[in-house]
Amino acid sequence: xxxxxxxxxxxxxxxxxxxxxxxxxxxxxxxxxxxxxxxxxxxxxxxxxxxxxxxxxxxxxxxxxxxxxxxxxxxxxxxxxxxxxxxxxxxxxxxxxxxxxxxxxxxxxxxxxxxxxxxxxxxxxxxxxxxxxxxxxxxxxxxxxxxxxxxxxxxxxxxxxxxxxxxxxxxxxxxxxxxxxxxxxxxxxxxxxxxxxxxxxxxxxxxxxxxxxxxxxxxxxxxxxxxxxxxxxxxxxxxxxxxxxxxxxxxxxxxxxxxxxxxxxxxxxxxxxxxxxxxxxxxxxxxxxxxxxxxxxxxxxxxxxxxxxxxxxxxxxxxxxxxxxxxxxxxxxxxxxxxxxxxxxxxxxxxxxxxxxxxxxxxxxxxxxxxxxxxxxxxxxxxxxxxxxxxxxxxxxxxxxxxxxxxxxxxxxxxxxxxxxxxxxxxxxxxxxxxxxxxxxxxxxxxxxxxxxxxx
Amino acid sequence: xxxxxxxxxxxxxxxxxxxxxxxxxxxxxxxxxxxxxxxxxxxxxxxxxxxxxxxxxxxxxxxxxxxxxxxxxxxxxxxxxxxxxxxxxxxxxxxxxxxxxxxxxxxxxxxxxxxxxxxxxxxxxxxxxxxxxxxxxxxxxxxxxxxxxxxxxxxxxxxxxxxxxxxxxxxxxxxxxxxxxxxxxxxxxxxxxxxxxxxxxxxxxxxxxxxxxxxxxxxxxxxxxxxxxxxxxxxxxxxxxxxxxxxxxxxxxxxxxxxxxxxxxxxxxxxxxxxxxxxxxxxxxxxxxxxxxxxxxxxxxxxxxxxxxxxxxxxxxxxxxxxxxxxxxxxxxxxxxxxxxxxxxxxxxxxxxxxxxxxxxxxxxxxxxxxxxxxxxxxxxxxxxxxxxxxxxxxxxxxxxxxxxxxxxxxxxxxxxxxxxxxxxxxxxxxxxxxxxxxxxxxxxxxxxxxxxxxx
Numbered sequence: 001x002x003x004x005x006x007x008x009x010x011x012x013x014x015x016x017x018x019x020x021x022x023x024x025x026x027x028x029x030x031x032x033x034x035x036x037x038x039x040x041x042x043x044x045x046x047x048x049x050x051x052x053x054x055x056x057x058x059x060x061x062x063x064x065x066x067x068x069x070x071x072x073x074x075x076x077x078x079x080x081x082x083x084x085x086x087x088x089x090x091x092x093x094x095x096x097x098x099x100x101x102x103x104x105x106x107x108x109x110x111x112x113x114x115x116x117x118x119x120x121x122x123x124x125x126x127x128x129x130x131x132x133x134x135x136x137x138x139x140x141x142x143x144x145x146x147x148x149x150x151x152x153x154x155x156x157x158x159x160x161x162x163x164x165x166x167x168x169x170x171x172x173x174x175x176x177x178x179x180x181x182x183x184x185x186x187x188x189x190x191x192x193x194x195x196x197x198x199x200x201x202x203x204x205x206x207x208x209x210x211x212x213x214x215x216x217x218x219x220x221x222x223x224x225x226x227x228x229x230x231x232x233x234x235x236x237x238x239x240x241x242x243x244x245x246x247x248x249x250x251x252x253x254x255x256x257x258x259x260x261x262x263x264x265x266x267x268x269x270x271x272x273x274x275x276x277x278x279x280x281x282x283x284x285x286x287x288x289x290x291x292x293x294x295x296x297x298x299x300x301x302x303x304x305x306x307x308x309x310x311x312x313x314x315x316x317x318x319x320x321x322x323x324x325x326x327x328x329x330x331x332x333x334x335x336x337x338x339x340x341x342x343x344x345x346x347x348x349x350x351x352x353x354x355x356x357x358x359x360x361x362x363x364x365x366x367x368x369x370x371x372x373x374x375x376x377x378x379x380x381x382x383x384x385x386x387x388x389x390x391x392x393x394x395x396x397x398x399x400x401x402x403x404x405x406x407x408x409x410x411x412x413x414x415x416x417x418x419x420x421x422x423x424x425x426x427x428x429x430x431x432x433x434x435x436x437x438x439x440x441x442x443x444x445x446x447x448x449x450x451x452x453x454x455x456x
Numbered sequence: 457x458x459x460x461x462x463x464x465x466x467x468x469x470x471x472x473x474x475x476x477x478x479x480x481x482x483x484x485x486x487x488x489x490x491x492x493x494x495x496x497x498x499x500x501x502x503x504x505x506x507x508x509x510x511x512x513x514x515x516x517x518x519x520x521x522x523x524x525x526x527x528x529x530x531x532x533x534x535x536x537x538x539x540x541x542x543x544x545x546x547x548x549x550x551x552x553x554x555x556x557x558x559x560x561x562x563x564x565x566x567x568x569x570x571x572x573x574x575x576x577x578x579x580x581x582x583x584x585x586x587x588x589x590x591x592x593x594x595x596x597x598x599x600x601x602x603x604x605x606x607x608x609x610x611x612x613x614x615x616x617x618x619x620x621x622x623x624x625x626x627x628x629x630x631x632x633x634x635x636x637x638x639x640x641x642x643x644x645x646x647x648x649x650x651x652x653x654x655x656x657x658x659x660x661x662x663x664x665x666x667x668x669x670x671x672x673x674x675x676x677x678x679x680x681x682x683x684x685x686x687x688x689x690x691x692x693x694x695x696x697x698x699x700x701x702x703x704x705x706x707x708x709x710x711x712x713x714x715x716x717x718x719x720x721x722x723x724x725x726x727x728x729x730x731x732x733x734x735x736x737x738x739x740x741x742x743x744x745x746x747x748x749x750x751x752x753x754x755x756x757x758x759x760x761x762x763x764x765x766x767x768x769x770x771x772x773x774x775x776x777x778x779x780x781x782x783x784x785x786x787x788x789x790x791x792x793x794x795x796x797x798x799x800x801x802x803x804x805x806x807x808x809x810x811x812x813x814x815x816x817x818x819x820x821x822x823x824x825x826x827x828x829x830x831x832x833x834x835x836x837x838x839x840x841x842x843x844x845x846x847x848x849x850x851x852x853x854x855x856x857x858x859x860x861x862x863x864x865x866x867x868x869x870x871x872x873x874x875x876x877x878x879x880x881x882x883x884x885x886x887x888x889x890x891x892x893x894x895x896x897x898x899x900x901x902x903x904x905x906x907x908x909x910x911x912x
Contacts, residue, residue, distance in 0.1 A: 031768035093770060099668060157768060184674075198673060202769060211733025212555060212885045216756045217654060217855035218640075220784050221698075221748030222728055224738040227757035227779075228694055234687035240807055242677075272678055277667025282680040282809035292677030300672045301683035302772050303763030308780060312487035312613055313658060313817060314549060315782050315856075316758050316884055323683075324764060326771050328676050351696055353738035361769060399673035400771075428772055429668045 002447045004139035009131065009443050017114075017436075019049075020127045021107040023089075024116040028123075030066055030090035030157045039153045042089040042123070043067040046151050049130050054137045055149070063161035066090060066153030070172070073133075075142045081456055082146035084175035084413075086403055087126035087182060088155030091118035092428045099430035112436050113424075119434040120425035125181040126151055128420070128439060132446040144450040148175050152403075155182070158200070158363025159402045166403075166410050176456070177376050178407050179449075181442075183419025184427075186395055187268045188435060191384030191445075193377055194417035196369040196396030197404055198297070199329030201339045202361035205346055206322040207233070207354040213307065213316040223317060224353025227306040230321040236349045237299060237325075241285035242292075244299050246345045252332035256287070256295055264290050267393050275423045294396040298328045326361065328398050335364035365402035370414060375456060380416050383448035387441045418445065458903045460595035465587065465899050473570075473895075475505075476583045477563040479545075480572040484579075486522055486546035486613045495609050498545040499523040502582070502607050509590045511605070519617035522546060522609030526628070529589075530602045537912055538602035540631035540869075542859055543582035543638060544611030547574035548884045555886035568892050569880075575890040576881035581637040582607055584876065584895060588902040600906040604631055608859075611638070614656070614819025615858045622859075622866050632912070633832050634863050635905075637898075639875025640883075642851055643724045644891060647840030647901075649833055650873035652825040652852030653860055654753070655785030657795045658817035661802055662778040663689070663810040669763065669772040679773060680809030683762045686777040692805045693755060693781075697741035698748075700755050702801045708788035712743070712751055720746050723849050731879045750852040754784045782817065784854050791820035821858035826870060831912060836872050839904035843897045874901065 009016070028042035029035040043060055050058045050071035057072035069089070074082075094104035094117050102108040107116035118124065129149075136143045150173060154160050166173055185192040209226040210219070238244055269290060272281050283292035292298070306321025308314035327338055343358055350356045370377065372394045381392035404415045420442035426432045465472070484498035485491040499516055506514045506527035513528035525545070530538075550560035550573050558564040563572035574580065585605075592599045606629060610616050622629055641648040665682040666675070694700055725746060728737050739748035748754070762777030764770035783794055799814055806812045826833065828850045837848035860871050876898035882888045 031770065032766065093764075093766060095764075095766070096669070200673075200771075202771075204769075209734060212882065212887070213552070214732055215855065215884045216754070216758060216782060217656075217784050218853065218879075218883065219728075219732060219749065220754035220756050220854055221739050221743075221752055222726075222737045222745035223732055223734050224698075225756050227760050228690065231687045231690035231757070232696065234684065235691040238684055240688065242680075272675075276670055276675060276679055278665055278679050278809060279811075280809055281678050282807075283677050287677075289678035293675065296677055298672070298676035300676050300681050300771075300773055301687070301763065302672060302770055303765050303774060304683050304777070305761045305765045307757065307759030308549075308551075309759050309761045309778075310488065310549060310551070313660075313780065313782065313819075314487065314758055314884070315656075315658075315756075317756055318759060321760070322765075324769065326672060326769065328673050351738075353734060353736055355735075363769075397674065398676055399671065423674075426668065427674065428671045428770070431668070 002451045005132070005135040005447045006444060008135040008139045016131050020124065023123055023127055024107045024118050025105050027105045028090045028153065029093050030154050032093055039066045039090055043069050043153055046089055050149060053130065053134045063165065065160050068153065068162065068165060069151045071149035073143055074146045076144065076146045080145045081176040081453060082148060084148045084150060084173055084178040085129055086178060086180045087129065087151045088122045088153065089126060089151050090153040090156050091123065092156050096430060101431055113433040114436060115431060115433040117432050119432055120421040121427040121432065122155065122182045124434045124439070125420055128443050129181060129446060132443050135447070144454045148173060160363060162403060163406050166406055170410065174411055175413065177413050178415045179418055180401065180404065180415060181418045181420060182401055183397060183399065183417050184421030184423065184425065185419065186270065186393060188422045188424065189388055189390060190268060191381065191388050191390055191392035192419065193372065193381055193392050193394045194397055194419060195372045195394050197367065198398045198400050199333060199335050199367035200326065200365040200400035200402070201329065201335040202326030203339060203342055204322065204324045204359040206320055206357045207350065208320040208357065209354045210317060210319050213319050216315045216317050219317055224351060225317050226354050227318050227321040229351045229354045230306065230323060233346060233350055234301060234323060237345065242283060243285055246341050248341050249338065253297065253330055254332055256291060260295065261291065263394065264294055267395050270423050293398045295330060297330050297333060298398065300326055302326055328400060329367050331367045331369055333367065335366060365400045366405045368405045368408060374414055376414050376416050376453065379452040380418055380449060383445050383452055386448045387444040418449065458907045461588070461591040461903045462900060464591040464595050472587050476580065479579055479583055480563045480574050481561050483561045484546050484609065485549050486610050488549055495522045495546055499525050499609055502545055505586050506605060509586065510593045519621065521616050524609065524618070524621060525607040527605035529599055531598045532600065532602045536601045537909060538604060538631040540604045540606060540629055540634040541585055542606045542634060542636045543585065544578050544608050545582060546609040546612050547579065548612050552886060557887055569889040570892060571887060571889040573888050575888055576877040577883040577888065578611065578638045580890045580895070581876055584899050585637060585902060588899050600910045604629060616819060618859060619862050622862055626866065630867055631869060633869050634871045635874055636857065636860065636871060637874045637876060638857055639853060639855065639873050640877030640879065640881065641875065642726065642849060644878045644880065645844055645846060646724060647837065647844050647846055647848035648875065649828065649837055649848050649850045650853055650875060651828045651850050653823065654854045654856050655789060655791050655823035656782065656821040656856035656858070657785065657791040658782030659795060659798060660778065660780045660815040662776055662813045663806065664776040664813065665810045666773060666775050669775050672771045672773050675773055680807060681773050682810050683774050683777040685807045685810045686762065686779060689802060689806055690757060690779060693801065698739060699741055702797050704797050705794065709753065709786055710788055712747060716751065717747065719850065720750055723851050726879050749854045751786060753786050753789060754854065756782055758782055784856060785823050787823045787825055789823065791822060821856045822861045824861045824864060830870055832870050832872050832909065835908040836874055836905060839901050839908055842904045843900040874905065
């Protein structure tokens with residue numbers, strides 16, 4: 001029956017792309033409160049689509065934050081397996097807006113790529129699943145298996161309310177396995193199975209000195225400059241060789257086995273100069289960039305600011321300076337413990353003359369790893385190969401998808417990560433885009449996959 | 457004849473304050489190009505006032521930047537000395553605007569203080585001179601001495617075009633001595649003679665890594681974080697004890713003689729916790745805050761920024777990070793040499809994986825010192841004492857007034873720094889203000905001084 005669905009997708013290509021464009025036009029930026037309404041509109045878009053497709057149950061579940069869309073179709077019967085499909089309809093902020101070549105929320109196709117915030121992460125990939133469900137229902141009146149859909153609006157802010165919902169509504173969301181398409185391929189056209197994700201924690205801190213900006217000529221020499229104190233504190237977190245200096249940070253981190261180093265070596269290398277524009281890669285002493293990004297923890301400054309940032313010179317001592325930090329964690333690193341270590345490090349290393357205020361990032365995630373030999377994973381690999389005509393590679397990635405760890409810990413069911421993004425997608429950056437070829441081959445992969453997992 | 461002038465100033469107090477308020481209402485922010493018109497308006501205000509007073513020559517001289525106002529009155533005759541009065545009508549930006557208790561450009565009197573950007577630095581003090589000239593002309597039809605007035609609009613951006621003008625128009629601006637009121641008293645009601653000013657240099661630098669912000673999960677571990685590289689570079693400039701680590705920075709700096717340390721000790725100490733809100737002062741190892749601010753060089757971060765600065769969390773590696781630095785210099789430190797040393801230090805200490813771009817601050821000033829025993833200085837001290845009823849103290853200060861050094865080097869005439877500001881004025885900060893008492897006693901000081909220097 002997959003042929004009919006595939007044909008349907010080809011014949012309705014134009015209509016589907018128009019519909020996707022409408023979805024991407026909604027600026028559903030979850031981190032910025034001024035976009036609250038837009039986030040709600042994106043939720044309704046998903047709910048309406050599910051109803052249109054013919055899902056029996058469709059709910060827009062309100063949360064303390066942004067709504068969660070739930071859909072259910074049980075027409076495949078009790079003997080057929082049930083999948084929980086998870087995705088998110090919220091997106092990252094578009095700034096710095098001036099670096100976009102086209103409007104972030106006015107989708108535009110250039111050179112075979114669809115440019116828009118969310119085209120790859122994750123609205124585009126959520127839409128592919130919905131379109132495939134539509135194709136099956138319109139051509140066969142049913143889906144190969146029972147489907148539960150969970151599309152949230154808070155992934156980019158750490159899925160603030162999802163954990164509670166997954167715990168409370170266990171029966172509603174429970175399934176035989178979960179499928180998520182919120183990741184990427186290591187290379188365009190290279191089927192990629194994600195078998196590991198990093199954990200996440202972070203914090204923001206502000207150093208305050210004088211109660212207001214001061215004249216640097218009159219007060220320079222009398223007070224500690226908070227911006228300089230921040231430079232000292234930040235530089236104490238990492239040495240020149242990218243080795244994190246926070247006491248205990250690496251405790252419990254398993255050494256990278258030779259076997260896994262080999263596995264990583266076999267993954268086609270990314271051309272970083274092409275995808276990031278850097279002249280040389282820089283990674284932790286003793287590890288390649290590939291090893292560090294996939295399997296070693298990181299600590300990054302996401303942003304910092306203090307004092308005068310306008311045109312020209314302003315001879316002041318700033319009143320305060322602020323920095324935002326996040327870490328990507330590996331198995332063995334408990335997020336709250338790492339956050340505690342960061343807090344202690346800052347408290348123990350701050351210079352005199354300034355006060356330290358720490359805002360702990362409330363959201364966190366444990367790292368996740370799954371057995372690459374599980375039948376559901378193998379079927380994913382073969383479906384990929386059918387569509388893309390290439391053997392799959394197995395990788396771990398630095399991205400954090402808290403829901404993966406939660407589904408694992410609450411439901412103890414395998415999570416299959418079917419990602420169709422590419423290294424050129426510029427997730428979280430200006431000019432985010434998604435290749436149309438992956439849009440089509442990705443939907444083809446999904447059609448094959450749902451057929452393949454009918455019996456497990 | 458000073459009595460009449462003094463009476464005039466008392467009787468016209470209300471009118472003068474209203475006029476000053478109109479002057480302060482013009483947002484003449486020289487560093488921000490959107491205020492270009494306002495800067496011009498402030499220049500015209502000064503020119504119109506000089507004409508009104510009865511100056512024979514009044515010119516608004518256009519420059520490559522903001523205009524300079526020149527005025528001349530030679531009615532005192534060839535036997536009387538000629539003074540060059542210098543001041544500036546431009547002001548610092550008002551931001552962070554949200555920290556002001558009243559509008560920065562809507563002057564307001566609270567608790568005996570006039571609150572407005574420029575009320576102390578330097579529009580308020582310029583206005584005092586003009587009002588005193590008005591008082592003499594209105595009551596006597598003449599001034600005690602010949603006066604040349606030079607009020608520029610670029611002091612807060614380093615007097616970009618003034619040096620050239622002073623050199624080219626030597627005959628026009630030449631005088632027997634110069635008087636400047638762009639400084640402050642060490643304490644409210646404490647007459648203060650400034651006999652030394654610091655020099656100035658600076659630069660801005662940007663570290664660029666990836667060509668755009670990157671997903672910290674996907675690229676963390678592969679590229680150098682420019683914000684972290686900046687933290688390392690900034691922290692290398694100063695140690696924890698506020699000792700500047702730039703090689704050669706202190707070369708040629710004369711040791712602080714015991715005699716001068718004593719002089720500094722006699723200056724009433726500022727209550728920094730009151731004027732700046734800091735719990736403890738921090739200064740160069742081996743020097744008190746007073747010694748460091750008055751007589752030791754400084755290096756300050758005036759502002760820095762990079763990456764995400766908005767609400768919430770954004771898990772990126774920033775594409776770039778920028779910092780603005782300025783130094784205050786003492787005799788023996790040639791500004792261009794110090795700037796070269798800073799540039800070399802940055803180039804030699806920048807980490808791999810980022811590119812360093814340096815914008816050298818085009819403006820600079822040499823440090824200045826004058827003999828506190830010069831008769832013109834002594835007369836200033838006694839005029840102060842007449843008005844404020846207190847002996848003057850002699851201090852050096854960290855502020856830089858390039859014009860002082862230029863007048864000295866081009867005209868070889870003594871510069872008398874008659875400042876009426878107070879430590880509570882919050883120059884360059886939110887809620888800048890000026891005490892009305894100093895407005896009145898300052899004008900009284902000037903009346904006495906012009907009388908006192910009739911014969912020199």
